[in-house]
Amino acid sequence: MEWFSAEGYEIGRQVLQRGIAAVYLLAFISAANQFPALLGEHGLLPAPRYLDRVRGRGVPTLFRWHYSDRLLLTVAWAGAAVAALLVAGLPQSGPSWLPMAAFLLIWFLYLSIVNIGQTFYGFGWESLLLEAGFLAAFLGSSDVAPPLTVLFLFRWLVFRLEFGAGLIKMRGDPVWRDLTALYYHHETQPMPNPASWYFHHLPKPLHKAEVLGNHFAQLVVPFFLFFPQPVAGIAAAVVILTQAWLVLSGNFAWLNVLTILITFSAVPDSMLQALLPGTSPGTPDPAATPVWFAVVVLAVTVLMLYWAWEPLRNLFSRNQLMNASFNRWHLSNAYGAFGSITRRRNEVVIEGTLDQPGPDAKWLEYGFKGKPGDPSRMPRQFAPYHLRLDWLMWFLALGAGGSSWFPVLLQKLLEGDRRTLALLRHDPFEGAPPRWVRARMYRYRFSTRAERRADGVWWVREPAGFLTDPVRLIGS
Numbered sequence: 306m307e308w309f310s311a312e313g314y315e316i317g318r319q320v321l322q323r324g325i326a327a328v329y330l331l332a333f334i335s336a337a338n339q340f341p342a343l344l345g346e347h348g349l350l351p352a353p354r355y356l357d358r359v360r361g362r363g364v365p366t367l368f369r370w371h372y373s374d375r376l377l378l379t380v381a382w383a384g385a386a387v388a389a390l391l392v393a394g395l396p397q398s399g400p401s402w403l404p405m406a407a408f409l410l411i412w413f414l415y416l417s418i419v420n421i422g423q424t425f426y427g428f429g430w431e432s433l434l435l436e437a438g439f440l441a442a443f444l445g446s447s448d449v450a451p452p453l454t455v456l457f458l459f460r461w462l463v464f465r466l467e468f469g470a471g472l473i474k475m476r477g478d479p480v481w482r483d484l485t486a487l488y489y490h491h492e493t494q495p496m497p498n499p500a501s502w503y504f505h506h507l508p509k510p511l512h513k514a515e516v517l518g519n520h521f522a523q524l525v526v527p528f529f530l531f532f533p534q535p536v537a538g539i540a541a542a543v544v545i546l547t548q549a550w551l552v553l554s555g556n557f558a559w560l561n562v563l564t565i566l567i568t569f570s571a572v573p574d575s576m577l578q579a580l581l582p583g584t585s586p587g588t589p590d591p592a593a594t595p596v597w598f599a600v601v602v603l604a605v606t607v608l609m610l611y612w613a614w615e616p617l618r619n620l621f622s623r624n625q626l627m628n629a630s631f632n633r634w635h636l637s638n639a640y641g642a643f644g645s646i647t648r649r650r651n652e653v654v655i656e657g658t659l660d661q662p663g664p665d666a667k668w669l670e671y672g673f674k675g676k677p678g679d680p681s682r683m684p685r686q687f688a689p690y691h692l693r694l695d696w697l698m699w700f701l702a703l704g705a706g707g708s709s710w711f712p713v714l715l716q717k718l719l720e721g722d723r724r725t726l727a728l729l730r731h732d733p734f735e736g737a738p739p740r741w742v743r744a745r746m747y748r749y750r751f752s753t754r755a756e757r758r759a760d761g762v763w764w765v766r767e768p769a770g771f772l773t774d775p776v777r778l779i780g781s
Contacts, residue, residue: 309599310450315586316577317569318444318451319394321459322404324566325441326391328434328559328689329411333385335691336418337378342724343425343693345374349710349717349725352377352421365633367417377418384414394447401446401598408442416635424706425693429628429642430560435635436462437567440609443602450591452599454606457531459570461609464527465616466564466640467544471523472620473627477644481520486646487512492751493647495699496556496675496692497684502763504554505751515550522547530571541571552688556675558696559689560642612637650749651702652677653772657718657739662775668743671718672731673698677749680764694728701772702746715742719778744772 344352353372360369367380388411390396396404416435419426440462443455474481480489491497491505507515522543529540545568548561574586615631619639627641660666672678675687675695694714701707717725721738746769752762 309453309602310591310594311453311456312450312591313574313586314451314456314570314572315447315591316574316584317456317572319397320566320569320572322397322408322441322444323392323394324569325434325437325563326388326408326411328563328566329415329438330385330388330392331559331689332415332434332691333381333388333411335693336415337381337385339425339693339728340377340381340418340422341374342722342728343710344422345377345724346372347722347724349713350423350425352423355421355423363633364420365413365416366420367414368421372421380414380417384411387411387414397447399446401449401595404444404446405442405601408438412438412442419635420633424710425697428558428691428696429638429640430558430563430691432628432630432635432638433462433466433563433640434559436638437563439634439636443605445594445598445602448592449594449598452594452602455602456570458606458609459567460530460537461613463541463544463564463568463570464530465620465638467523467527469616469620469625469627469639469641470643471520471527473625473641473644475520475524476623476625478646480646481516484513484516485509486643487515489646489648490643491554493650494555495696496687497677498554498556498686498688499684500553501555501684502751502757506754519547530568534573535576537571538573538576541568542576544568545572556686556688556692557642558691562689609637615639647703650677651769652747652749652766653698653702654678654745654747655715655718655742656745657734657742658775659734659740662741662743666741669733669739671729671733674728674730677764678730680749680752680762680766681760683763711744715744715773715776716778718742719776741775741777743775746770746772 341348343349346353352368356368356372368376387407391404391407396407412435415438419431419435440455440458444451478486480486488509491501494501526540526543529536531537532540545565548565551557551561578584612632616637616639619626619629626639627644629639631637655671656668657671658666658668670678673695675685675692676698677684697707697710701711714725719738719742721736726732726736747766748769749764749766752765756762756765
């Protein structure tokens with residue numbers, strides 16, 4: 306079965322296994338920190354109520370019959386512990402069934418969380434992480450060569466991710482076709498980072514060159530991932546460099562980091578050793594592949610090829626779906642991002658007061674960790690960590706959703722709920738509940754260089770009305 310083993314990809318396998326496990330570790334820590342406040346028993350969208358609605362639909366989750374915050378934390382920290390072992394490479398040093406079992410375990414534990422996460426887990430990178438973790442289970446241990454079919458399944462994943470994102474852009478907003486998308490994107494993206502202000506102020510011809518380069522990387526380069534080496538490795542390098550550029554310019558949770566990791570499936574050890582002299586591929590003479598392992602891997606390959614039809618058809622559909630799962634296991638999904646670009650940035654700012662609403666009331670602003678608020682505060686770097694509430698606040702400002710969870714958020718602030726306040730950067734009332742809260746709309750733009758020098762501000766904002774009138778607790 307010489308054709309089955311991909312000699313010369315040991316470094317790539319290590320990057321895949323340890324890197325994907327590191328993202329799982331981060332995702333489980335994020336769940337432990339945020340899930341109870343957002344989706345717990347007393348969260349903004351309580352998971353028990355959701356489970357009552359979907360009971361009998363066969364949703365694959367450990368919480369299908371019972372949910373409690375304690376069980377959620379047990380699942381999250383158990384998943385984090387197993388992921389940490391994989392990052393350290395301990396299961397990979399044993400027989401091939403050991404890392405297989407470890408990856409399948411963290412995949413199912415995280416699937417259990419995602420499938421009850423509702424809108425707070427409705428992001429494409431959740432499905433991407435699940436699919437990547439499932440495939441990583443079949444990469445084997447360090448004593449056998451990586452299976453060729455699994456490496457090609459990873460490349461197929463990169464292809465869907467990149468080519469799908471490229472097509473959704475070309476079919477969507479005309480600013481991608483006239484190359485002006487980056488006139489707006491760095492300023493209006495969900496969560497700018499410290500470099501976004503500088504990227505926004507790059508010359509417009511360079512912005513057009515960036516968009517053109519993005520189209521090349523997403524619409525042309527992915528096909529070459531399936532070519533023989535060194536062509537596939539060069540194509541992978543282009544994807545990795547493009548994704549690194551996105552890491553520098555914005556906060557997109559683990560989307561870009563994970564894309565970089567899975568693209569290493571097309572990078573041979575020889576290329577890495579040429580770029581990084583002294584890099585060792587590890588085991589020089591892997592043992593023969595066990596028959597049982599080959600049978601399992603080939604069965605999974607056939608299953609993934611069977612599931613590949615729907616996302617393949619979606620790529621060439623006029624009604625292309627973005628970030629869609631075609632099965633309840635979140636395997637073989639459709640991906641894509643930013644099919645449309647917003648031209649103006651609106652932000653929802655939540656304020657509270659201890660006074661009676663009126664012209665003399667003193668309203669104080671709550672501060673969020675990642676999304677823009679105080680104009681003088683420099684945007685922060687949070688990715689690959691995912692601030693779920695901040696992301697949903699961006700969608701809320703676009704008028705996309707929030708009717709189910711945002712009134713509950715205001716109620717939690719009126720109650721001075723400790724878990725909810727922990728999701729914020731700044732509570733102006735230091736834990737004490739306000740009497741009234743309201744939500745204002747502001748229009749934000751990046752400051753000019755002159756405004757930045759004169760006033761020290763990163764943003765300039767102007768009032769744009771109210772999202773909600775002042776509200777208080779009933780009976781207070």
